Amino acid sequence: MPEKRILLKNCGRIDPKNIDTYLAQDGFKAWQKTQKEMTPDAVVAEIKASELRGRGGAGFPCGLKWELAAREESDEKFLICNADEGEVGAFKDRYLLQNDPFTLIEGIAIAAYAIGAGKCCIYLRAEYHYLLDGLKNAIAQAREKGLLDGLDIDIHEGAGAYICGEESALMDSIEGKRGEARYRPPFPPSKGLWGKPTIINNVETLSTIPHIVLNGAQWFHEIGTEKSTGTKLFSVSGDVAKPGVYELVLGSSLKELVVDICGADNIKMVQIGGATGGIVPYSMISTPLAYETVLGSGAVTVFNESRQVIDFVYRTMDFLAAESCGKCTPCREGTEAMIEILGRLATGDGRQEDIQALEDLSGTMMLSSLCGLGQAASIPVLDTLKYFRNEYETRIQQSLFLRSLRGRI
Amino acid sequence: MGKITATINGTEAHVDEGTTILEAARTVGIEIPTLCHSPDLIPTGNCRVCVVEVEGTRTLVGSCHTPIANGMVIHTRSPRVLTARKATVELLMAGHTGECVTDEHTSECDLRKLADELEGGAPRFLMRKPRWYPIEAFNPYVRRDMSQCVLCRKCISACREIAKKNVYGIAYRGFAAKVIVDFDDPLTTEICRDCGICIDYCPTGALSKPTKKSEVK
Ligand SMILES: Cc1cc2nc3c(=O)[nH]c(=O)nc-3n(C[C@H](O)[C@H](O)[C@H](O)COP(=O)(O)O)c2cc1C
Ligand code: SF4
Numbered sequence: 001m002p003e004k005r006i007l008l009k010n011c012g013r014i015d016p017k018n019i020d021t022y023l024a025q026d027g028f029k030a031w032q033k034t035q036k037e038m039t040p041d042a043v044v045a046e047i048k049a050s051e052l053r054g055r056g057g058a059g060f061p062c063g064l065k066w067e068l069a070a071r072e073e074s075d076e077k078f079l080i081c082n083a084d085e086g087e088v089g090a091f092k093d094r095y096l097l098q099n100d101p102f103t104l105i106e107g108i109a110i111a112a113y114a115i116g117a118g119k120c121c122i123y124l125r126a127e128y129h130y131l132l133d134g135l136k137n138a139i140a141q142a143r144e145k146g147l148l149d150g151l152d153i154d155i156h157e158g159a160g161a162y163i164c165g166e167e168s169a170l171m172d173s174i175e176g177k178r179g180e181a182r183y184r185p186p187f188p189p190s191k192g193l194w195g196k197p198t199i200i201n202n203v204e205t206l207s208t209i210p211h212i213v214l215n216g217a218q219w220f221h222e223i224g225t226e227k228s229t230g231t232k233l234f235s236v237s238g239d240v241a242k243p244g245v246y247e248l249v250l251g252s253s254l255k256e257l258v259v260d261i262c263g264a265d266n267i268k269m270v271q272i273g274g275a276t277g278g279i280v281p282y283s284m285i286s287t288p289l290a291y292e293t294v295l296g297s298g299a300v301t302v303f304n305e306s307r308q309v310i311d312f313v314y315r316t317m318d319f320l321a322a323e324s325c326g327k328c329t330p331c332r333e334g335t336e337a338m339i340e341i342l343g344r345l346a347t348g349d350g351r352q353e354d355i356q357a358l359e360d361l362s363g364t365m366m367l368s369s370l371c372g373l374g375q376a377a378s379i380p381v382l383d384t385l386k387y388f389r390n391e392y393e394t395r396i397q398q399s400l401f402l403r404s405l406r407g408r409i
Numbered sequence: 410m411g412k413i414t415a416t417i418n419g420t421e422a423h424v425d426e427g428t429t430i431l432e433a434a435r436t437v438g439i440e441i442p443t444l445c446h447s448p449d450l451i452p453t454g455n456c457r458v459c460v461v462e463v464e465g466t467r468t469l470v471g472s473c474h475t476p477i478a479n480g481m482v483i484h485t486r487s488p489r490v491l492t493a494r495k496a497t498v499e500l501l502m503a504g505h506t507g508e509c510v511t512d513e514h515t516s517e518c519d520l521r522k523l524a525d526e527l528e529g530g531a532p533r534f535l536m537r538k539p540r541w542y543p544i545e546a547f548n549p550y551v552r553r554d555m556s557q558c559v560l561c562r563k564c565i566s567a568c569r570e571i572a573k574k575n576v577y578g579i580a581y582r583g584f585a586a587k588v589i590v591d592f593d594d595p596l597t598t599e600i601c602r603d604c605g606i607c608i609d610y611c612p613t614g615a616l617s618k619p620t621k622k623s624e625v626k
Contacts, residue, residue, distance in 0.1 A: 183474045333503065368493045
């Protein structure tokens, strides 16, 4: 299946500083159609029928989530656009924010209308501070054209924590608290920001909305696979000749993306979905990219044969341990215990029982952690243990040998 | 208020809507071990000791904060639950220092008691460095030995919800997370009155009443 430019349609063709260039490309037509021809319920039904799933990582059906919030009776509802993009190797939201902020704003307007939210908030990661002026300018221009009447769009800047991309921690952060995951239920669509019904969607999810509204759910549903409709942005980095953001129809093979388009060779493995993403070894390079297999946020990092698996896993875990919010035991203490083991393995001081301990830890973290970070933190460990177990075993054998030498000298 | 019927370990429980799984289990005589939970405090769900299995959910759920729902089928002692609970307590013990670690007969530490109940076996996990902080005894009412802290956060909740003070907070991330006062300042008499409520809620020896000089023999 080929590349297809739906989300990237305007990128490079419009001037992100000038709304007129966007209007010339059918900009805000979907928003006008919504206001003139559709009730909020009809919009929700349309998105539901398109079977669009969240592009932020979790892949929750977007229409279903909206329906939950739309049904809630409340004096106030909120819509949050998650532009925290903290995932390692993810830079597709940035590409949209930079090149086509208007589609996002249009998507926000439609989403707010559908769920009945009067206030919206874009949560922009601290590292994207340089995009703030561009975004503000785009909102101001849309407001000047009278396109955002009765709708507040705020921008809230993060302070540089990975965990604040997690929806409940993100809401804590907006409320001025320390960003930590909350337990669920209650889920955000019933009790979110300030205890009010709240919808949180990724930048890419919201940017897809206008296209669906304008072209119809049927059109969207025909693209992609049965359970993964539409196209998806991938941010490819690592050992490739042409890193960058690419848009592919869902269900396209990984090989097509990293080999044919990005020109990778000598591939050892590919990580898909960022730091907590799954690992695909080269032997499985034709795996389709879809929610049914591996996808996450669409960050694709390619590792060639020169990379050591243990070093990679150690560095990934080091990142996750540093970014763990420290609220719940399995993640706070578990990531630390994992680093102890992986650190020893990385420096050639492994022990026979290390693999078993890693597996025990992974199981508990996955089952008991409070939020997605701790639950998914062990995925790289488990996946590499599955596909590259020999590297762990070799490292342990080397460690035993090194220790026996030390004992002799 | 509606009534809820659910099955816990094969026994049917009938409780009011809004009851947590933990409370519902108690009504049918099933105890679920807890650490960071207290009936007087708003649950925070951070220790993950009270996890149980609810059929049809991907992960285990915290029983102290999850409201029971109609038709739930709950297992509080399934192999998955016991394995996870044991590892969680083991992890807490691995990062915990204090008398109870060296002296098995000290019964003051709730974590130690939990570990004994779950029959830990040989330790599987280690931390790179133990938690270590200097003892703070600047205050005649509360002595803080944060090396013993297991981050259950009950002191934070008790101070906020019962004493209505808000003296404590959390700082730093991951394993370095710590219960702090202001900007990680010492707990002086200016900040804290003498209510000592936090001490009653501390499950370990991290918070204690300082022994007065006159009492030392
Ligand atoms: C540790 C962690 C970090 C996350 N970071 C992001 C992020 O940076 N951007 C994002 O859109 N979603 C992130 N998510 C997913 C969000 O919690 C949430 O599922 C998403 O924003 C929902 O939007 P969607 O349904 O449009 O995908 C993260 C989740 C976890 C557990
Ligand atoms: S899993 Fe990790 S990041 Fe999530 S709440 Fe627990 S400690 Fe915080």
